[in-house]
Amino acid sequence: MSIQWFPGHMNAARKKAAESMEKTDLVIEVLDARLPLASSNPMIEELRKHRQRPCLKILNKADLADPAATKEWLAHFNGAKDTHAVALSCKKPADVAKVPGLALKLAPHRGTALKPLRMMIMGIPNVGKSTLMNALLKKRVAAVGDEPAVTKAQQRLYLGNNMVLIDTPGMLWPKIQHPTDGLMLAASHAVGVNAVIEEEVATFLAEQLLARYPALLTGRYGFATEGLDGVGVIEGIAQKRAFRVKGGELDFEKAAHTLLIDYRGGALGRISLETPASRKHLLDTYVPPVLLGEPRATEEEDDDER
Ligand SMILES: Nc1nc2c(ncn2[C@@H]2O[C@H](COP(=O)(O)OP(=O)(O)OP(=O)(O)O)[C@@H](O)[C@H]2O)c(=O)[nH]1
Numbered sequence: 235m236s237i238q239w240f241p242g243h244m245n246a247a248r249k250k251a252a253e254s255m256e257k258t259d260l261v262i263e264v265l266d267a268r269l270p271l272a273s274s275n276p277m278i279e280e281l282r283k284h285r286q287r288p289c290l291k292i293l294n295k296a297d298l299a300d301p302a303a304t305k306e307w308l309a310h311f312n313g314a315k316d317t318h319a320v321a322l323s324c325k326k327p328a329d330v331a332k333v334p335g336l337a338l339k340l341a342p343h344r345g346t347a348l349k350p351l352r353m354m355i356m357g358i359p360n361v362g363k364s365t366l367m368n369a370l371l372k373k374r375v376a377a378v379g380d381e382p383a384v385t386k387a388q389q390r391l392y393l394g395n396n397m398v399l400i401d402t403p404g405m406l407w408p409k410i411q412h413p414t415d416g417l418m419l420a421a422s423h424a425v426g427v428n429a430v431i432e433e434e435v436a437t438f439l440a441e442q443l444l445a446r447y448p449a450l451l452t453g454r455y456g457f458a459t460e461g462l463d464g465v466g467v468i469e470g471i472a473q474k475r476a477f478r479v480k481g482g483e484l485d486f487e488k489a490a491h492t493l494l495i496d497y498r499g500g501a502l503g504r505i506s507l508e509t510p511a512s513r514k515h516l517l518d519t520y521v522p523p524v525l526l527g528e529p530r531a532t533e534e535e536d537d538d539e540r
Contacts, residue, residue: 247406248277254354254400255281260341261289262333264357264366266422267299267321269507270307272415273424275406278356288316288340290333294362296321300447303506310510316340324362330369334397347395354400358408360424367391367399414438418507423498433468436490439497440464442507450503454496468493 255261261282266273270293282289291311296304304321311319318340322329337353338344344351355363370393391399408424410416417438420427427435441464443451448459457470471477472489479485496502 248281251277251356251406252281252284255285255287257352258285258287258354258400259344259352260337260354261287262292262337262353262355262366263289264292264294264324264355264361264363266361266424267293267296267304267307268505269418269422270311271508271513272418273358273361273408273422275356275358275409276411277406277409286316289318290337290340291317291319292324292333292366293319293321294324294366296329297323297325298500298504300504300506303509306510324366324369327369330366333366333370334393337397345396350392350395351397352400353397356406358406358419358424360422370399421494421497421507423494432494433487433490436468436493437464439493439507440467443467443497443502443505447503447505450505454502 261278263274263278270291279289293299293304293307293311299321308319308321311317318336320332320336322332324330338351341351343349355367357363371391393399408415408419410419416425417435419425420431420435421439440451444459444462444464444467451459451467455471455474457474459467459470462470468486468489469484471492472484472486475489475492477485477488477492497505
């Protein structure tokens with residue numbers, strides 16, 4: 235499958251994010267816990283490191299991810315000094331309540347009424363940025379939706395009197411470093427897909443599930459998966475659910491859609507599409523992006539009035 239890039243939009247997004255970064259003390263990067271690497275955008279790391287900003291990485295939708303894989307990802311991300319990674323569900327108030335404390339820990343030089351901690355929530359579409367922001371603010375301020383890139387406008391919102399949220403929802407497109415990234419993102423609904431591509435995405439997803447979670451497929455759809463490939467799984471779903479088009483043929487499209495909906499909503503169980511081990515090759519060969527220029531000398535220059 236091919237994912238189109240829009241360099242004009244990318245450059246505009248990058249410029250805006252770079253400007254916002256100057257007025258930010260801490261980056262809250264929201265990732266999808268089911269695919270933390272594919273749902274990251276290296277531009278965030280590049281921009282924040284350039285300004286020496288610490289990062290709270292939130293592996294969101296942890297309620298949908300495989301807990302064992304999430305544990306591995308946390309160990310992977312928590313090696314860096316200026317980064318803290320936490321897995322949570324932004325839909326759970328008790329989980330979100332941990333965020334301010336973790337944020338303050340990462341930027342102890344801020345967090346007073348005079349010098350509020352300025353936080354920027356960043357991430358690719360549909361990872362849950364608005365859900366997090368709304369939960370932090372405990373009221374609905376940004377549109378939350380199933381369609382990627384629901385929220386457009388940038389906002390600046392006070393959280394108590396010692397923290398400020400700067401939100402850039404949907405600003406950053408995923409960086410597709412490998413073809414399977416695009417398929418994982420499409421399966422998880424971070425990028426929209428048409429019906430034709432949906433069948434390809436569902437076939438890819440079925441193959442992933444066959445390799446790592448065959449019991450979940452059997453549990454959900456009630457057929458044995460031995461000897462099947464991705465297409466066979468989708469045909470099996472169509473057969474079991476009696477999805478047929480006019481003329482009696484199996485309705486592959488409907489079965490493909492069903493598999494995707496079931497995965498996205500967690501009906502199949504808790505699933506992760508990648509682990510540090512499955513992405514080892516990419517992690518080993520990762521080349522850090524080129525910095526934009528010299529990092530700033532001191533923190534003091536960045537203070538701004540409220
Ligand atoms: N299961 C589950 N769903 C979540 C969680 N957080 C967000 N969602 C759902 O994910 C979808 C996208 O959430 P948003 O908060 O709109 O995501 P966003 O990153 O602001 O999206 P854009 O506006 O497209 O940039 C919504 O359907 C949310 O209800 C979570 O922790 N668990």
